[in-house]
Amino acid sequence: MVADLFGNSVPSEGRQARSWDFQKYWFALEQADPNRTIHDYSFLHMCIWVRIHNIPLSLMTAALARVLGASIGKVSMIDTRLEDGNMGEFMRVHVLIDTSKPLRRCVVLSRPDAKAFMCLLQYERLPPFCHGCGLIGHSVLACPTTPKVEGQKFQYGAWLRAPLPKRSATRPRG
Incomplete structure (x- = not known):
């Protein structure tokens, strides 16, 4: 399930992308x-x-995903999939990033009552x-x-x- 900025579920076919990759090259469309x-x-x-890694399971919430995602770029969607009651090994956010700036490698999650966590980032379908x-x-x-x-x-x-x-090893036919 994917949620927009307001926590509303967004069906897969209703999502609008602003950028795509084609044969490892990125291209963008603008209105x-x-x-x-x-x-x-x-x-x-x-x-x-x-993908935001190294988050304690008890903190994997859509609210935290919004906060951490905002430190990367402008958050447009949050993946709130649930696997056994939690979001799995990582949180996933869809963000609008500025390509004129270097990629973020990590975000820091700090809490007043505990040690800070360095959360490593991975980008899906990252162009060259x-x-x-x-x-x-x-x-x-x-x-x-x-x-050099x-x-x-x-x-x-x-x-x-x-x-x-x-x-999947088996593909549906038709």
Whole structure:
């Protein structure tokens, strides 16, 4: 089940996406305005599902997903699927991110009565991005800001990509 910002259930066919990926390339559509020219559009924002890991099971709520998601970008939907009474191993939020800024690698969950948790992020269907600077749209080899040093370790990596869900071995025919 997917919920919008107001907690209302949204059927799968009713969701509107602003960005898609096609053969690992991201593209975006924006509502046309007859008073704007092509140069007035920036296409710097992208909607993407983000998985938030390392949350204590007792805190996995839609309210917390909204708060943590807001630290990543503008939250448009929250996945409130329930597996055995909880949301599973991670929380999932659909956010609008600014692609001119580096990807977030984690969010910090702090509580006054307990230690802070570092919650790792993974992005679903993440387009190509730079492992050096964290920006979407170019690789580390083409990065204008990352120095090219042999054996260098980067702040970002393939671990930011969420694994694709496993498909059923049997497909319905028809």
